Amino acid sequence: MSTFTSATGKVSVRRAAGLAVLAALTLTATACSSSGGDPLGGGASASAAGGSASAGAASGGTVVVGSANFPENVLLGSIYSQALRAKGVKVEEKFNIGSREVLYGQLQSGNLSVLPEYNGALLAYLGGKAAEPTKDAVNAELAKTLPASLGILDSSPAEDKDTLSVSQESADKYGLKTIGDLAAKAGEFTIGGPPEFKSRQEQPLKDIYGLTFKEWKSTGETTANALKDGSLQVGNVFSTDPKITQLKLVPLADPKNLFGAQNVTPLVNKAKVDATAIGALNAVSAKLDTTGLLALMQKVAVDKEDPSAVAKEWLKSNGLS
Structure with a gap:
């Protein structure tokens, strides 16, 4: 099981979609495995600590769950808050707050x-x-x-990444x-993405996968439709x-890790x-994977279902409510 990790840095809450400011706000939080010690002090997990609150942790106090101001992070915040309530934890929700800079300061201050974070983005922010x-x-x-006052819990398999x-x-x-698998056809294919995609990824695609494409286009938010x-x-x-899901696209596996880890991870004030x-x-975190998160976002972003209702249904179906 994972433990809190401590260090000296800052946190933020995630998401990019091509805007530099959002990329800078990308969150990264993660969990480290270890075999002994206090889960809030860089040692073992909560269960390994005997199930009791670690030194300095608020036992029985209100846990305030925050989120950034984009739908996926609000959904994740709602999943966290409802999972906590299901275990008898007193919870206050503060969703749609804003960028990582704001959120990070509020987490540090208590x-x-x-916060729901994304480990790779958080590390980049720091x-x-x-x-x-x-x-x-x-x-x-x-x-x-990370600073000593903050820690990460278990990273989920779920990733929101390129x-x-x-x-x-x-x-x-x-x-x-x-x-x-694109190697045989890349010279005949046109590739597209956000305006900065070519400058960031053309050389890595050549170096890591040996791919040279026929043409690069800046397609931004129309990329998925252009594929269809x-x-x-x-x-x-x-x-x-x-x-x-909506357009039946196929994300290609990235065995050489061209795109770094962006695992959804709880970032906490210890x-x-x-x-x-x-x-x-x-x-x-143990139950949340990318396929499941994609299905949840289909309900929130396309079907326009209420994030709290979607979160409640997911928790129930996974035995967490």
Whole structure:
């Protein structure tokens, strides 16, 4: 199980979609595994600590769950808050607050107790760089970077990250399952994404996967639709964008980790959570994966269902309510 990681840095709450300010706000929080010690002090998990609140943690106090001002983060905040209430924790919700800079300061001051973060984005915000773009490496670096007052719990398998996606038709026709599978056809394909996508990823795609595309287009928010209508053959789409499901797109696997880890992770003020809260949040992380988060975002962003109702249904279906 994961433990709190401590260090010296800052936190924020995530999301990018092509805007530099949002990219800077991308959250990263993660969990580190360990075999002994206090879960709030860099040692073991809450269960390994005997189920009691660690020193300095608020036992029986109100846990204030915050979120950034975009739908996915609000949904995650609602999942966290309802999971905590299901375990008898007193909870206050403060959603749609704003950017990472604002949220991070409020978490440090204790005005917020818990935030849904994204580990890779958080590390980037703190100015850190992992030795490898993997979850474990990112979390290990976060452990050195976060201030002692803050910690991360278990990272979920769920990631909201860049993908190279193709249409279902292209995947079937050319046998495309991984980014590497594009090698035989890249010279005939047009690739698209946000305006900055080419400058950031053209060389890494050559270096890591040996891909040189016929043409690059700046397609921004129309990327998914361009894949569907065939004006693009490959596009940069976020892994939890509901259009992946809606338009039947196929995100290609990234075995060489071109795009770094962006695991959804609870970031907490250590003094504001006890072992009960830690256990409830870690249980959420254990159940949440990218496919499931994508399905939830389909309900919120496309079907326009209330995030709290979607969160409630997910918790019930996963035995967490």
